[in-house]
Amino acid sequence: MPERERRWNGWGVAGERLSVPDAARAFLTERLGSGDPLPAVPEAEVKLPAPRPLPPLPLPAATDDASRLRHACGSSLPDLIALRTGTVAAYPDAVCAPDTPEQVVELLCAAAAGGVTVIPRGGGTSVTGGVTVSAVDRPVVVLSLERLRGIVALDRGSQLARVRAGTLGPELEAALAPHGLRLGHEPQSFEFSSVGGWVATRSAGQRSTGVGKVDDLVAGLEVATETGLWRLAAQPASAAGPELRRLLIGSEGRLGVITEATLRLRPLPECEDGLAVLLPGWAAGVDVCRALLQNGVPVETMRLADPEETRFGMTLVALSPLAARASRMLFSRRRYRSGCLLLLGWAGTTQGMTLAEQTAARHWRAAGGFAVGRAGWRRWRADRFRHPYLRDELLTAGWGVDTLETAAPWSGLEAVYGGVREALQRAAASLGTRVVVGCHLSHAYRDGASLYFTFLWPLARGREVAQWGALKGAANDALLAAGGTLSHHHGVGTIHAPYLEREVGRTGVAALAALAHALDPAGVLNPGVLLLRTTDHGPRTTGGGEG
Numbered sequence: 001m002p003e004r005e006r007r008w009n010g011w012g013v014a015g016e017r018l019s020v021p022d023a024a025r026a027f028l029t030e031r032l033g034s035g036d037p038l039p040a041v042p043e044a045e046v047k048l049p050a051p052r053p054l055p056p057l058p059l060p061a062a063t064d065d066a067s068r069l070r071h072a073c074g075s076s077l078p079d080l081i082a083l084r085t086g087t088v089a090a091y092p093d094a095v096c097a098p099d100t101p102e103q104v105v106e107l108l109c110a111a112a113a114g115g116v117t118v119i120p121r122g123g124g125t126s127v128t129g130g131v132t133v134s135a136v137d138r139p140v141v142v143l144s145l146e147r148l149r150g151i152v153a154l155d156r157g158s159q160l161a162r163v164r165a166g167t168l169g170p171e172l173e174a175a176l177a178p179h180g181l182r183l184g185h186e187p188q189s190f191e192f193s194s195v196g197g198w199v200a201t202r203s204a205g206q207r208s209t210g211v212g213k214v215d216d217l218v219a220g221l222e223v224a225t226e227t228g229l230w231r232l233a234a235q236p237a238s239a240a241g242p243e244l245r246r247l248l249i250g251s252e253g254r255l256g257v258i259t260e261a262t263l264r265l266r267p268l269p270e271c272e273d274g275l276a277v278l279l280p281g282w283a284a285g286v287d288v289c290r291a292l293l294q295n296g297v298p299v300e301t302m303r304l305a306d307p308e309e310t311r312f313g314m315t316l317v318a319l320s321p322l323a324a325r326a327s328r329m330l331f332s333r334r335r336y337r338s339g340c341l342l343l344l345g346w347a348g349t350t351q352g353m354t355l356a357e358q359t360a361a362r363h364w365r366a367a368g369g370f371a372v373g374r375a376g377w378r379r380w381r382a383d384r385f386r387h388p389y390l391r392d393e394l395l396t397a398g399w400g401v402d403t404l405e406t407a408a409p410w411s412g413l414e415a416v417y418g419g420v421r422e423a424l425q426r427a428a429a430s431l432g433t434r435v436v437v438g439c440h441l442s443h444a445y446r447d448g449a450s451l452y453f454t455f456l457w458p459l460a461r462g463r464e465v466a467q468w469g470a471l472k473g474a475a476n477d478a479l480l481a482a483g484g485t486l487s488h489h490h491g492v493g494t495i496h497a498p499y500l501e502r503e504v505g506r507t508g509v510a511a512l513a514a515l516a517h518a519l520d521p522a523g524v525l526n527p528g529v530l531l532l533r534t535t536d537h538g539p540r541t542t543g544g545g546e547g
């Protein structure tokens, strides 16, 4: 698969963009006013400090400015702001890309002996500061997994594939398809994120309601540590002590470098499709989602947008004048003034899909909903990996945008939904600004669901990161106070690390720290990610998001 050049200071492929539709600009101008545009400095103007000297390393190390710049940051909003404004806090001193798992071990040993910090990096799409280089007094090497790619072995009978950690989403699915198999794990970052990154962060895909999070798709692992390669072979289930694979899933590069994952596959579906349903309100929509899950209706993709996200989402879709008029009329009808759009996707046999849709229809009709057709679903499917390009365009236009996600049991979902929205509004007011907060229920389970919030605000020049930190910190505090999890799928990184103790307790943090010490005694890997550095202060209770 040909490699496409990534944009160094924004999302996706260099040269690709998605402009903000006029209707969306009008919506944001009306709701937020205009902000200060955030132009992007040209690469030639970014001046890097000279790399620090490194001890001898067992493989070539790139120390040129372009490599160091492209491996300094991930994809969080503060990362993006730093790249655009030429204010990156720290750069790696070198980038190494091993060809084999054994070379990863050798690099870790050399780093431990030579006092070097190592940051494992897959696709670099972390939104939690997981690959952001921070100023440390030791040399920093980014260990790029870009050359550890491809399928090592396929066990068709067991529907298992051993996959190298640096393999990206599209190449994995392209390699599986000729065998009539798929993984079906499709985070929105699918095109640029890696198998190892998914496992390290416990990611979720857009089909996760049906196929499960990556946690459910990992059957076995190979992890490089200073002491060698640690192989946990694939097993369908086991009672051989605690589940060590699960400890490594979500370890965010603190416990070792994942070099290979054995993944659970499923047959390619005979067909797939979906449709959009309009429901009269958020509570009705949540009830429908819960009923579908608890009644075992086999939905693969489920996304329920709240009224705000439904309205903003409509402005992003280029509707024909007739369709735009029809939707305005619909939304002005009393019953659907707070309408919520639910996208439902199925995959399987034609017969199975028809049955699932008919069963689902009984639930949405009982809640006052009606199907608005397949076009909305298909449109979303076609554009879903392009939407992230909007973030760059919005920044250029003067609006900040970020997302955060959580999960809670059904009984606690409303408290989290209300708490986060209110906290963001309060934080914006205390900043003397305004915020638009949209939310969608993005993955559902029998016992609860994930909520994914998007918030937008007008940027104030020079205060972009401070504004973001105040909003993000308030939202984090609110979701934890309301009983939500710190993260359903983005992980902890450095941005959420100060909050982890509030979720897992002091004992949990101590257990993780002991494990990290056992597997990485020299403290080489990802300091500050997942667990605070010993020099960092304890968990913040307010406004702690600034990364």
Ligand SMILES: Cc1cc2nc3c(=O)[nH]c(=O)nc-3n(C[C@H](O)[C@H](O)[C@H](O)COP(=O)(O)OP(=O)(O)OC[C@H]3O[C@@H](n4cnc5c(N)ncnc54)[C@H](O)[C@@H]3O)c2cc1C
Pocket: 011, 074, 075, 119, 120, 121, 122, 123, 124, 125, 126, 127, 129, 130, 131, 145, 165, 166, 186, 187, 188, 189, 192, 193, 194, 195, 196, 197, 198, 199, 200, 201, 202, 203, 204, 205, 206, 252, 253, 254, 256, 257, 258, 259, 388, 489, 490, 491, 493, 526, 529
């Ligand atoms: C536009 C956009 C959309 C996104 N959509 C989703 C989504 O739908 N669902 C979702 O779950 N997430 C999403 N994310 C977040 C991100 O894509 C995921 O966290 C993804 O799993 C990261 O994979 P990566 O290969 O890019 O990892 P990286 O960003 O390179 O690394 C993430 C963390 O894992 C560690 N790491 C990476 N590889 C390894 C390895 N082999 N061994 C040990 N540690 C490793 C890194 O050190 C870092 O701490 C999105 C991000 C963006 C920017």
